[in-house]
Amino acid sequence: MKKHVAIIGAGISGLCTGALLAKEGIEVTIFEKSARVGGRTISTQFRGHILDNGFHIMPFYKTSSVYTILADIGVLGRIPLAKVHDISFYQNGQFHRYPKGLGDILRMSLLPLKSKISLLRILIPMAFSSIKRSEKLDDQSLDSIISKLEPRAKSFFDAVCMLAFADTPDRVALGEFVRTIIRANPLRGGTSEFAYPSEGGYDTICKVLASYILEQGGKIHFNRKITKVQIKDGVIRGIVEAGGGITEVDCVVISYPAYLAVHDLFEEQILDAEFLNWLDRLHKTTSVVEVHFCLAEKIDTRQIVFPINSGCTAKGIFFVSNISPSVSPPGQQLIMAGTPVSQEYADDANKIREITKKMKMELANMYPAFERSLLWERPMSWKLVEAVVKEPGMVWKKKAPHQISGINGLFFVGDSTVSYGIGTDSAAHSSLLCHPKILSYLKG
Known part of the structure; x- marks a missing residue:
């Protein structure tokens, strides 16, 4: 009898898990609450440019977990990669x-x-x-x-x-x-070495993973929010959607942070209070302000610059179109400048404008041609639930477990679960670690 696995979330970890399971001939259905794959790596089109949701990069790419999974399922050739050197x-x-x-x-x-x-x-x-x-x-x-x-x-x-x-x-x-x-x-x-998709947009990785899952007979449903995971006698039975629809499954994999999912998807009496309190300590965020600048000419041939002057606002300047020319129209240059901030800054439009103004002054001091060639700017701020990836006392084996004792057929993946790595690679590493556990359950 063919086993059916439901995966909640179509970000890096959900798609990596789905691809690894699909390769094994397991029936996979992914439910994504938004209209696209990508999760935190989603990119957008803006005035002819491809803008990433934050600066993403494949670290140590030939030995990274993302690269390992892409090679394992045989799709590396579908993602030409540009070296960041x-x-x-x-x-x-x-x-x-x-x-x-x-x-x-x-x-x-x-x-x-x-x-x-x-x-x-x-x-x-x-x-x-x-x-x-x-x-x-x-x-x-x-x-x-x-x-x-x-x-x-x-x-x-x-x-x-x-x-x-x-x-x-x-x-x-x-x-x-x-x-x-x-x-x-x-x-x-x-x-x-580091790498970035040469055609632009870090979510290219997610699109290729999604295509592979569909080719293997899997399904990906968009705009489908899951509101409850059904459990009977300590065993997963199905999932309930926002509209009330029920899907019976043999296994559920949740690919967004466990400390959020346990409150979103389960009745209070199902899970142990002590375990919930332990998970809640992982609910940490980090905030970042990033500004995309579009220029009418190339002001630098470098790919990444770290200003280290005392008091400098921009902690990293990423010349995205120097890494991948595909992200911009010919003749224009796309830059992203970023800096970590306190959480209140990410919610305050005036403070974001203030940070943007300081970044512009710094770039103008570094590059005399910056002001005259600036075509537009687009500030963004993020409150990211990824502090647990790096914060002391909350990394590697001190993160959320892949399984909860007493509930069979329920698994968690993603960079908030047991894994090591950087950002998206942490999410992929979690999928690699959890994969044999899922297989063992399904075969048992």
């Missing part, structure tokens, strides 16, 4: 090359020799550590070991954290940072 620091009117590996640190023009040695003393032990040892550091912040470095050396970690976590070192778990360095070490089979 031209990254620089900017300080006091000068650009300094971003190091691609430990060896490059000795050649960094940004730092004096003494600071380079200080960096290597921290990074070399990290690069040759182990995932298991890194777990012991998950309760500490990265800032706890770099706070006493001289400002230019500390700015290196500020830049890495902005690229990898869109946040500052004090909000990044030391263990998660160590795992990032391990996965970037070529002497341990890693790579420091």
